[in-house]
Amino acid sequence: MIDTDSVVIGAGPVGLFQVFQLGLLGLEAHVIDVLPQAGGQCVALYPDKPIYDIPGVPMCTGRGLSAQLREQARPFLRSAPDGKKGVNLHLKQLVSSLEHLPDGRYQIETHQGLILRCRAVFVAAGAGAFVPKTLPLPKLEGSQQLHYHLDEVHEGRLPWSGQHLVVVGGGDEALSAILSLSSTEGSDAPSRLTLVHRRAQFQADSALACDVQALIDQGRIDLVVGMPTDVELLDGRLLTLLLLGPDGQTHRLALDHLLVRQGMSPKLGALTQWGLALERKQISVSPATFESSLPGVYAVGDINTYPGKKRLLLCGFHEATLAAHHAAAQLNPEAPQHLLYTTTSPLLHERLGVLNPQK
Numbered sequence: 001m002i003d004t005d006s007v008v009i010g011a012g013p014v015g016l017f018q019v020f021q022l023g024l025l026g027l028e029a030h031v032i033d034v035l036p037q038a039g040g041q042c043v044a045l046y047p048d049k050p051i052y053d054i055p056g057v058p059m060c061t062g063r064g065l066s067a068q069l070r071e072q073a074r075p076f077l078r079s080a081p082d083g084k085k086g087v088n089l090h091l092k093q094l095v096s097s098l099e100h101l102p103d104g105r106y107q108i109e110t111h112q113g114l115i116l117r118c119r120a121v122f123v124a125a126g127a128g129a130f131v132p133k134t135l136p137l138p139k140l141e142g143s144q145q146l147h148y149h150l151d152e153v154h155e156g157r158l159p160w161s162g163q164h165l166v167v168v169g170g171g172d173e174a175l176s177a178i179l180s181l182s183s184t185e186g187s188d189a190p191s192r193l194t195l196v197h198r199r200a201q202f203q204a205d206s207a208l209a210c211d212v213q214a215l216i217d218q219g220r221i222d223l224v225v226g227m228p229t230d231v232e233l234l235d236g237r238l239l240t241l242l243l244l245g246p247d248g249q250t251h252r253l254a255l256d257h258l259l260v261r262q263g264m265s266p267k268l269g270a271l272t273q274w275g276l277a278l279e280r281k282q283i284s285v286s287p288a289t290f291e292s293s294l295p296g297v298y299a300v301g302d303i304n305t306y307p308g309k310k311r312l313l314l315c316g317f318h319e320a321t322l323a324a325h326h327a328a329a330q331l332n333p334e335a336p337q338h339l340l341y342t343t344t345s346p347l348l349h350e351r352l353g354v355l356n357p358q359k
């Protein structure tokens with residue numbers, strides 16, 4: 001059980017900036033995301049694509065922006081245990097419930113059993129929790145040889161080290177995984193790498209597709225064209241993937257591990273059951289405070305709606321700023337509420353850990 005000032009649901013760009021704004025105002029935040037990395041859509045959907053409309057940043061990529069936001073929030077983020085304080089960035093955790101407690105606080109629980117209690121909640125859930133698109137093969141469910149992410153380390157090792165890994169998909173996600181896996185060296189590398197796609201052509205960035213085609217031409221990876229239709233298991237162990245080939249025949253592909261990389265899709269899931277007023281699957285908020293219909297629960301970024309709403313990063317950053325100021329005033333009404341500048345405030349420098357700010 002973690003007791004804290006605030007919880008941010010979603011470590012997308014807006015959730016990360018929310019943590020920064022809360023930190024500036026002296027509020028501790030725990031941030032939770034189902035993905036294995038922070039960055040939301042910027043990292044899950046368009047990591048290498050350019051963004052041109054962040055104020056003062058003529059161009060950055062989705063991945064670059066996320067890295068900068070994480071760096072900016074670093075004074076207030078602990079992704080590795082820090083003494084008694086533990087971590088406050090919780091990845092691979094799906095928030096499943098939000099409950100208003102009799103003492104006015106909120107209790108948040110994740111599917112993985114994390115429980116947090118806080119006085120303010122910031123829902124920065126975008127279009128929902130990003131979950132990997134799965135293969136419709138029920139026999140695969142629960143298999144320890146089925147993976148969706150590249151960083152699934154078990155007991156200090158990647159599960160497919162020294163074994164035959166089959167990657168399914170033909171888009172950016174699958175091809176970038178193939179490139180990354182084919183450049184793995186040493187004992188972490190799979191002994192054999194096969195890409196399975198339903199067509200010989202890829203629906204991916206052309207440079208990425210060219211790089212992967214070169215690996216296929218060099219014989220460094222195998223390409224198998226076919227649609228997965230079933231699997232064969234022996235004593236619960238995955239042995240074979242059955243594929244419907246372009247010739248209309250079923251082919252059998254022996255494998256040790258299966259990495260499904262067919263993209264991510266956002267799911268609102270349990271969020272719709274939390275008692276928040278919704279409008280077309282988005283959380284209705286006040287455009288002055290970004291508070292929802294539940295007192296102390298704010299919604300920022302793509303998940304909210306109000307008159308004039310635009311789903312832009314810039315708007316999400318503005319919303320996070322005003323929501324943090326409103327929450328700070330509600331949680332600490334006795335504290336002075338005047339606006340401090342990061343340029344000149346010694347208090348903010350102290351919170352940011354800036355030792356010798358330029359005068």
Ligand SMILES: Cc1cc2nc3c(=O)[nH]c(=O)nc-3n(C[C@H](O)[C@H](O)[C@H](O)COP(=O)(O)OP(=O)(O)OC[C@H]3O[C@@H](n4cnc5c(N)ncnc54)[C@H](O)[C@@H]3O)c2cc1C
Nearest residue numbers: 010012014033034040041095125126128129130301302313
């Ligand atoms: C292709 C593309 C290009 C874009 N280009 C631009 C651009 O040029 N300029 C611009 O301003 N905007 C652009 N956008 C829009 C911009 O990416 C979004 O406005 C922004 O990502 C919203 O940020 P967010 O933090 O609100 O949500 P998201 O980025 O969607 O992040 C939400 C996070 O919350 C997590 N989450 C949700 N529910 C749960 C839960 N229950 N438990 C745990 N985790 C949860 C999700 O996994 C996700 O990581 C673009 C969008 C796309 C798709």
